[in-house]
Amino acid sequence: MKTIFEKSNNTEGISLTNEIEDLSFLKSSFLRTEKCGLPQVGELEVMRHYKELSDRNFCIEKGFYPLGSCTMKYNPKVNELLASLEGHTNLHPLLADEHAQGALKLMYNLQEALKKITGMEAVTLQPAAGAHGELTGMMVIKKYFESINDNRKKVLIPDSAHGTNPASAHMCGFEIVSVKSDNRGQVDMVDLKRLLDKDVAAIMMTNPNTLGLYEENVLEISKLMHDNGSLLYYDGANYNAIMGYTNPKLMGFDVVHLNLHKTFATPHGGGGPGAGPVGVVEKLKDFLPVPVIDFDGQKYYRNYNIKNSIGAVKSFYGNFGVLVRAYAYILMMGNNLKEASENAVLNANYLKEKLKKYYDLPYDEPCMHEFVLSGDRQKQFGVSTLNIAKRLMDGNAHPPTVYFPLIVHEAIMIEPTESETKEKLDEFVDTMIQISKEVEEEPEKVLSAPHSTPVKRVDETLAARHPDLKFTL
Numbered sequence: 413m414k415t416i417f418e419k420s421n422n423t424e425g426i427s428l429t430n431e432i433e434d435l436s437f438l439k440s441s442f443l444r445t446e447k448c449g450l451p452q453v454g455e456l457e458v459m460r461h462y463k464e465l466s467d468r469n470f471c472i473e474k475g476f477y478p479l480g481s482c483t484m485k486y487n488p489k490v491n492e493l494l495a496s497l498e499g500h501t502n503l504h505p506l507l508a509d510e511h512a513q514g515a516l517k518l519m520y521n522l523q524e525a526l527k528k529i530t531g532m533e534a535v536t537l538q539p540a541a542g543a544h545g546e547l548t549g550m551m552v553i554k555k556y557f558e559s560i561n562d563n564r565k566k567v568l569i570p571d572s573a574h575g576t577n578p579a580s581a582h583m584c585g586f587e588i589v590s591v592k593s594d595n596r597g598q599v600d601m602v603d604l605k606r607l608l609d610k611d612v613a614a615i616m617m618t619n620p621n622t623l624g625l626y627e628e629n630v631l632e633i634s635k636l637m638h639d640n641g642s643l644l645y646y647d648g649a650n651y652n653a654i655m656g657y658t659n660p661k662l663m664g665f666d667v668v669h670l671n672l673h674k675t676f677a678t679p680h681g682g683g684g685p686g687a688g689p690v691g692v693v694e695k696l697k698d699f700l701p702v703p704v705i706d707f708d709g710q711k712y713y714r715n716y717n718i719k720n721s722i723g724a725v726k727s728f729y730g731n732f733g734v735l736v737r738a739y740a741y742i743l744m745m746g747n748n749l750k751e752a753s754e755n756a757v758l759n760a761n762y763l764k765e766k767l768k769k770y771y772d773l774p775y776d777e778p779c780m781h782e783f784v785l786s787g788d789r790q791k792q793f794g795v796s797t798l799n800i801a802k803r804l805m806d807g808n809a810h811p812p813t814v815y816f817p818l819i820v821h822e823a824i825m826i827e828p829t830e831s832e833t834k835e836k837l838d839e840f841v842d843t844m845i846q847i848s849k850e851v852e853e854e855p856e857k858v859l860s861a862p863h864s865t866p867v868k869r870v871d872e873t874l875a876a877r878h879p880d881l882k883f884t885l
């Protein structure tokens with residue numbers, strides 16, 4: 413396929429100077445002295461070009477996208493429409509509060525809704541992503557301990573936690589201590605007790621963990637931590653696993669972040685903006701970033717007067733468009749948020765049970781929103797998980813997350829999400845079974861996959877090691 417620059421011809425796609433012939437009002441130093449080199453093709457050709465490009469891409473509108481941990485579900489398009497209303501997109505962040513009452517009310521109401529959903533006593537909407545929420549939450553924890561003159565340095569992180577957890581705690585200056593998982597994929601309680609001492613500031617837990625398993629001992633863990641004077645951080649990126657059934661407060665957590673760009677109607681994984689709101693219990697309220705959106709009974713306002721605030725973690729108040737989508741989604745779903753979790757968990761268990769005869773399932777337990785298979789059995793035939801992932805693309809499915817979590821060999825992490833039908837799940841099962849047969853009978857077919865995509869096998873590391881970012885004709 414040719415690039416738009418190669419397609420460029422002598423057509424004048426659009427003339428920017430048609431209406432303003434006299435440019436003398438501009439300082440001459442602002443004017444170009446030569447053409448800027450933009451490609452020029454007619455309107456129809458532009459349209460065809462970008463349609464063709466988008467057709468080469470895989471997306472949720474095209475097929476099944478079981479990318480574990482990323483919640484690639486269908487997000488109702490009506491939320492996009494609401495986020496793109498002119499009153500939302502043309503709002504200037506420096507407007508005085510009295511001129512932005514609607515937007516402030518929306519953010520306030522979203523904070524209130526997230527307080528209910530998480531059980532927490534205060535929420536900030538400012539962080540721009542999940543990992544950013546983690547960093548914010550850990551900064552809050554750090555500042556809390558500073559405020560009581562306690563110099564704890566360590567943070568416990570189970571080896572089944574998401575990889576961003578240790579990174580965030582480390583960026584905050586904490587020392588990371590890894591806690592082992594037991595043979596059922598749960599936090600190893602003996603190891604946890606061995607590692608717990610007065611230097612432990614907090615534990616960061618992903619629950620369900622990255623094996624998709626609910627931590628059965630979570631109440632015992634929160635008691636142990638609190639008795640030790642430590643705090644608990646909840647990675648709630650995959651909140652569609654528990655929404656409406658339980659919440660981090662009931663489990664004894666002090667801080668939680670959510671990924672609005674997973675559970676709450678903004679697509680994840682597209683590289684676009686996200687939002688990672690953080691909720692905290694009462695005693696950590698005064699440490700949240702400024703501004704917090706408040707209501708004085710008459711008007712909504714940005715409150716910068718937070719006693720022990722860690723300061724701002726992002727310009728203004730966060731990614732407003734993402735907040736609009738989340739608020740609309742929550743209003744639309746109401747009590748059915750619980751049903752979304754129910755279906756996410758049901759779909760994952762359905763796939764797990766259908767596939768475990770054909771692929772190894774290292775932790776054969778009821779799962780939450782996702783589960784992790786191993787390609788170990790197929791490896792004996794010389795076919796790796798990577799090859800299986802590539803072959804899935806021929807079956808009109810996006811490959812699952814692979815080689816993560818690290819504690820499973822040849823990991824295949826599958827998250828069907830709540831928005832798929834049984835028919836679609838069955839189609840995926842059939843494809844996975846067919847691939848398992850091919851591995852034994854005609855492995856070459858899998859090893860040389862994908863066969864049907866516009867781009868075949870790519871060098872996995874070349875683009876990262878030798879980025880080629882410049883196009884020359």
Ligand SMILES: *Cc1c(COP(=O)(O)O)cnc(C)c1O
Nearest residue numbers: 481541542543574576618647649
């Ligand atoms: C996606 C995810 C994160 C990180 O979220 P980003 O928005 O990508 O920074 C953290 N924890 C878990 C469990 C996740 O699934």
